[in-house]
Amino acid sequence: MHTEDTHHPWINTAITAELLRGALDVEHTERGVLPHRLPAWARAQNTDGQLAMAESQPSGVRLAFRTRATAVELDTLPTKRSYVGAPPRPEGVYDLLVDGRPAGATTVSNGNVLTIDMTEGTAELKAGEPGTARFTGLPDGMKDVEIWLPHNETTELLALRTDAPVEPARDPGRRxxxxxxxxxxxxxxxxxxxxxxxxxxxxxxxxxxxxxxxxxxxxxxxxxxxxxxxxxxxxxxxxxxxxxxxxxxxxxxxxxxxxxxxxxxxxxxxxxxxxxxxxxxxxxxxxxxxxxxxxxxxxxxxxxxxxxxxxxxxxxxxxxxxxxxxxxxxxxxxxxxxxxxxxxxxxxxxxxxxxxxxxxxxxxxxxxxxxxxxxxxxxxxxxxxxxxxxxxxxxxx
Missing domain, CATH: 3.40.50.1110 (SGNH hydrolase)
Structure with a gap:
């Protein structure tokens, strides 16, 4: 988790649906928010664990905002998958775009672990600790920032910190x-x-x-x-x-x-x-x-x-x-x-x-x-x- 950095006067910004693109629903959890790609009423009609896992993995979901910040931190609680008998899977990637162009990528190593035994058809969830996706050295001046969440890891969003104020992204005017x-x-x-x-x-x-x-x-x-x-x-x-x-x-x-x-x-x-x-x-x-x-x-x-x-x-x-x-x-x-x-x-x-x-x-x-x-x-x-x-x-x- 983040420890106070005296070089940055960190500003905390609440993570709301207004800052998210690509999510159809935002569930409020004890710690933060969980983006979903199916609305609550649709999830209520589903009994399949595979679909429940898939729709909670934020493929295409991104935080989008405007800021002068040169440093951004996002605390998350990912749920990673592990398969019995197989080597570890790659860490989920957080992609940073600045003014629409790739500007960095990082991972969060902490999190829950869902251990799946494909031979037995079982799955066991082990709770873990949150971690931080950190981006520094962003260009100075007002810019559009997007953080694309890992497409293959359920990602609970806990806190967003920046060293300058954040405002919601403008409507891009695109189809x-x-x-x-x-x-x-x-x-x-x-x-x-x-x-x-x-x-x-x-x-x-x-x-x-x-x-x-x-x-x-x-x-x-x-x-x-x-x-x-x-x-x-x-x-x-x-x-x-x-x-x-x-x-x-x-x-x-x-x-x-x-x-x-x-x-x-x-x-x-x-x-x-x-x-x-x-x-x-x-x-x-x-x-x-x-x-x-x-x-x-x-x-x-x-x-x-x-x-x-x-x-x-x-x-x-x-x-x-x-x-x-x-x-x-x-x-x-x-x-x-x-x-x-x-x-x-x-x-x-x-x-x-x-x-x-x-x-x-x-x-x-x-x-x-x-x-x-x-x-x-x-x-x-x-x-x-x-x-x-x-x-x-x-x-x-």
Missing amino acids: VWLHHGSSISHGSDAASPTTIWPALAASLGGVELINLGLAGSALLDPFTARTLRDTPADLISVKLGINVVNADLMRLRAFGPAVHGFLDTIREGHPDTPLLVVSPILCPVHEDTPGPSAPDFSEFAEGRIRFKAMGDPAERAGGKLTLNVIRDELARIVKQRSADDPHLHYLDGRDLYGSADTAELPLPDDLHPDATTHHRIGERFAAKAFATGGPFADGTA
């Missing part, structure tokens, strides 16, 4: 892009919160990101659709399919109507907003083999975990879903609906990461892209969606 997807959109295996592919694409597209990428949890849940419906946005994208296969959640008979219902609900709140449906990126193990996905522990001791498809390709005849089946169905649904909805668009996920990419940049665990691939996907999404002629190009809204 708001609301995105929903799976762990890849959440940022799995990206290097830092500003280098997850949606954050990179948002930066390239000049838009403000609200990221509802929810690891393991892009499952067409009605409460997620209603959250998208009720969240103000200028642009919306939904990346659907891989988690439905991972979880072996539904058959083709249920999938099509569920997608229609999901899109219907979004359209209730955003009837004319550009809405982009994105199908899964290439994932060789599930292209033609149904789920569920299961961890392969054969290289676990070396720190590598892989995923394998447990279904049988022959089960497609009975309606089991594969990525190729899902892409065909999503393309069909969007084509059907776009006859009456000119603002609805489709993007094949293989245009973001396809067969040539798997040869050059294979998915390390057969499911998730690495940090380099996040850059590639982000750049390609920006080129497909935000460039002239794309569904999110300026002037199309």
Whole structure:
């Protein structure tokens, strides 16, 4: 924790929703505030621990303020994950932007630890102490400061200290892009919160990101659709399919109507907003083999975990879903609906990461892209969606 530094006349600023971007709810805790990416009413309808963990991890959430401060300290209580039998995971990263440009990064080593035993299917939480993310040597003068929170660590915010007064950031005047997807959109295996592919694409597209990428949890849940419906946005994208296969959640008979219902609900709140449906990126193990996905522990001791498809390709005849089946169905649904909805668009996920990419940049665990691939996907999404002629190009809204 912070000890008094006589060189800085520290100013404490209460952390409020006004200082946060990318969070849809702010829970007040005994010590501070906890950003959430699903509202309380939606969380109340969920009983799945995976989704509860994912929505509390602040992917895309950042503190945003204006200040002349040259030193900033943020006390936090992170919840880190540890996997039995595996090497330690990298520390969650806090990225600093000054006037929109990268200006530093740090970590907080303290915190709670959630120990997960994947072979037993158990998890145990051990309470820990808070720590401090510290940034010094910032340029003098009034500036816009953003601190992007770790995309993969639940982060309770306890205190914000600066050596000059803080005021809320000005409205940037940029369009708001609301995105929903799976762990890849959440940022799995990206290097830092500003280098997850949606954050990179948002930066390239000049838009403000609200990221509802929810690891393991892009499952067409009605409460997620209603959250998208009720969240103000200028642009919306939904990346659907891989988690439905991972979880072996539904058959083709249920999938099509569920997608229609999901899109219907979004359209209730955003009837004319550009809405982009994105199908899964290439994932060789599930292209033609149904789920569920299961961890392969054969290289676990070396720190590598892989995923394998447990279904049988022959089960497609009975309606089991594969990525190729899902892409065909999503393309069909969007084509059907776009006859009456000119603002609805489709993007094949293989245009973001396809067969040539798997040869050059294979998915390390057969499911998730690495940090380099996040850059590639982000750049390609920006080129497909935000460039002239794309569904999110300026002037199309």
